[in-house]
Amino acid sequence: MNTSTTIMWFRRDLRLTDNPALEAAVAAAHGNGGSILAVFVSDPALVKPSGVNRLRYLSACIRSLRDAGLPLVVLRGNPLQVLPALAKRVRAQRVFCTGDFGPYGRRRDEGVRRALAADDVELHSVDSSYVLEPGTVRKGDGSPFKVFTPFSRVWGQSAASHMPGPRMDPGTVAWLTTVADEGLPDHASPGGSHATLPEAGEMAAAGRIRVFVDDHLRAYDEMRNNPAADATSRLSPDLKYGVIHPRQLLALLGDHPGEGARVYRTELCWRDFYADVLWHRPDTARSAFTPQMQGMHYDSGPHADERFRAWCTGNTGYPFIDAGMRQLLAEGWMHNRVRMAVASFLVKDLHIDWRRGARWFMEQLVDGDLASNQHGWQWTAGTGTDAAPYFRVFNPVSQGKKFDPEGTYVKRYVPELAGVTKKYIHEPWLDETAGDFTTLFAAGGASQYVSRIVDHAVERSEALARYGAVRAEPRP
Numbered sequence: 001m002n003t004s005t006t007i008m009w010f011r012r013d014l015r016l017t018d019n020p021a022l023e024a025a026v027a028a029a030h031g032n033g034g035s036i037l038a039v040f041v042s043d044p045a046l047v048k049p050s051g052v053n054r055l056r057y058l059s060a061c062i063r064s065l066r067d068a069g070l071p072l073v074v075l076r077g078n079p080l081q082v083l084p085a086l087a088k089r090v091r092a093q094r095v096f097c098t099g100d101f102g103p104y105g106r107r108r109d110e111g112v113r114r115a116l117a118a119d120d121v122e123l124h125s126v127d128s129s130y131v132l133e134p135g136t137v138r139k140g141d142g143s144p145f146k147v148f149t150p151f152s153r154v155w156g157q158s159a160a161s162h163m164p165g166p167r168m169d170p171g172t173v174a175w176l177t178t179v180a181d182e183g184l185p186d187h188a189s190p191g192g193s194h195a196t197l198p199e200a201g202e203m204a205a206a207g208r209i210r211v212f213v214d215d216h217l218r219a220y221d222e223m224r225n226n227p228a229a230d231a232t233s234r235l236s237p238d239l240k241y242g243v244i245h246p247r248q249l250l251a252l253l254g255d256h257p258g259e260g261a262r263v264y265r266t267e268l269c270w271r272d273f274y275a276d277v278l279w280h281r282p283d284t285a286r287s288a289f290t291p292q293m294q295g296m297h298y299d300s301g302p303h304a305d306e307r308f309r310a311w312c313t314g315n316t317g318y319p320f321i322d323a324g325m326r327q328l329l330a331e332g333w334m335h336n337r338v339r340m341a342v343a344s345f346l347v348k349d350l351h352i353d354w355r356r357g358a359r360w361f362m363e364q365l366v367d368g369d370l371a372s373n374q375h376g377w378q379w380t381a382g383t384g385t386d387a388a389p390y391f392r393v394f395n396p397v398s399q400g401k402k403f404d405p406e407g408t409y410v411k412r413y414v415p416e417l418a419g420v421t422k423k424y425i426h427e428p429w430l431d432e433t434a435g436d437f438t439t440l441f442a443a444g445g446a447s448q449y450v451s452r453i454v455d456h457a458v459e460r461s462e463a464l465a466r467y468g469a470v471r472a473e474p475r476p
């Protein structure tokens with residue numbers, strides 16, 4: 001009997017429940033009487049752009065798997081070299097992993113497959129982090145969808161039948177534990193993030209699911225746009241690192257009648273949609289999905305840099321925007337409604353390139369995900385899928401009034417505005433009881449809060465003029 005080792009290469013699937021790649025690795029090892037080595041490769045190419053919050057969260061996910069009994073070894077280096085060397089060392093003939101569908105992951109996996117094959121080692125890519133594998137939902141003629149609604153119709157027909165698999169008990173598996181752990185690089189660098197992150201791991205995610213289903217799911221359709229209510233699932237970091245699979249969520253939704261569950265299912269579909277778009281168009285991680293919008297004029301230079309800094313630190317003078325940007329700094333996460341408002345503000349009020357904002361988000365977000373982030377930005381910037389009309393310019397004041405009518409969210413993150421009444425919380429410069437704008441700042445209430453760095457009405461016209469100009473150019 002062949003008793004070689006089987007390697008399970010963990011990536012964005014850091015869970016024991018419903019993990020088909022892990023199940024396949026266990027089955028293969030049982031089949032030949034060998035043991036399994038569980039490994040995570042800390043790849044410098046991914047560590048660099050990850051941002052401290054994601055690295056901290058990743059580290060906690062790995063710890064949590066170990067606490068659950070999985071002897072997961074971390075090795076450092078380029079997987080193209082690390083995995084073939086490891087396979088040789090432990091005499092492995094197969095490596096299992098969950099498929100990666102991002103631009104870098106696809107290239108890397110192809111390289112690893114070739115490098116392993118040179119030594120007669122097989123790479124088995126099983127399943128994906130999505131309900132449906134990117135690239136598989138197609139129009140009748142086989143072409144990819146560019147608009148969400150028709151994609152979601154086809155997705156909905158196939159998604160229903162995907163049921164979650166069982167939880168694996170690490171105690172029942174013969175693990176290989178002789179490979180020394182190299183550990184993740186140190187993330188507590190000076191000047192690094194001090195954001196308060198959610199607890200990581202499957203148990204913590206299960207707790208979040210319970211709270212969401214019990215307290216928020218029924219009214220999700222009505223409450224999901226209210227950032228003060230915090231009535232969304234907050235499962236995006238768990239989905240990002242595969243601590244849960246969206247199949248598990250769909251299975252739960254199956255029993256829930258009503259609009260809340262329907263709308264939540266649609267949100268999960270958006271995640272699949274953007275992964276699908278990026279799979280077909282990897283270039284859209286860096287450039288506009290709509291070719292014509294690649295000619296859009298954005299500001300740069302010291303003045304733009306100063307405005308960008310004000311935006312990053314939550315000091316634009318628009319309370320709803322500043323609350324969102326400060327939530328991002330405090331928690332490494334921001335409510336979806338506010339993500340749209342701050343993204344629109346950067347691009348259409350400050351005229352700064354969406355890619356700059358997207359990069360800042362990827363540095364800060366604990367759920368930072370290339371497909372959802374770049375396409376969330378492109379949608380807001382009017383450069384992306386879904387024919388987002390170029391004239392959709394979010395008004396930072398009316399967004400606040402509509403979605404945070406009491407100013408609760410603003411006051412949570414912008415303490416300088418604690419004394420401002422509901423009437424003026426989204427436009428403190430209009431508070432006549434405090435005299436004019438200048439005296440308001442001198443006289444208490446909003447005493448230390450900054451002045452508006454731009455006038456929305458003026459910048460909206462400027463944004464429309466720029467979009468008009470690019471649209472008037474001949475189509476490439």
Ligand SMILES: Cc1cc2nc3c(=O)[nH]c(=O)nc-3n(C[C@H](O)[C@H](O)[C@H](O)COP(=O)(O)OP(=O)(O)OC[C@H]3O[C@@H](n4cnc5c(N)ncnc54)[C@H](O)[C@@H]3O)c2cc1C
Pocket residue numbers: 224232233234235236237239240267268270271272274334335336337339340343361365367368369370372373374376377380
């Ligand atoms: C500019 C911008 C940048 C974004 N960047 C990211 C990102 O880096 N990573 C990320 O996971 N999401 C991103 N989103 C989408 C969305 O804001 C987050 O998924 C959501 O806020 C996460 O909170 P939640 O888990 O409580 O969401 P819920 O409302 O509970 O939704 C459930 C799940 O559905 C998915 N989902 C919801 N809305 C979207 C959406 N618009 N696009 C794609 N998936 C969605 C997420 O996986 C989410 O966890 C971005 C949106 C915008 C507008």
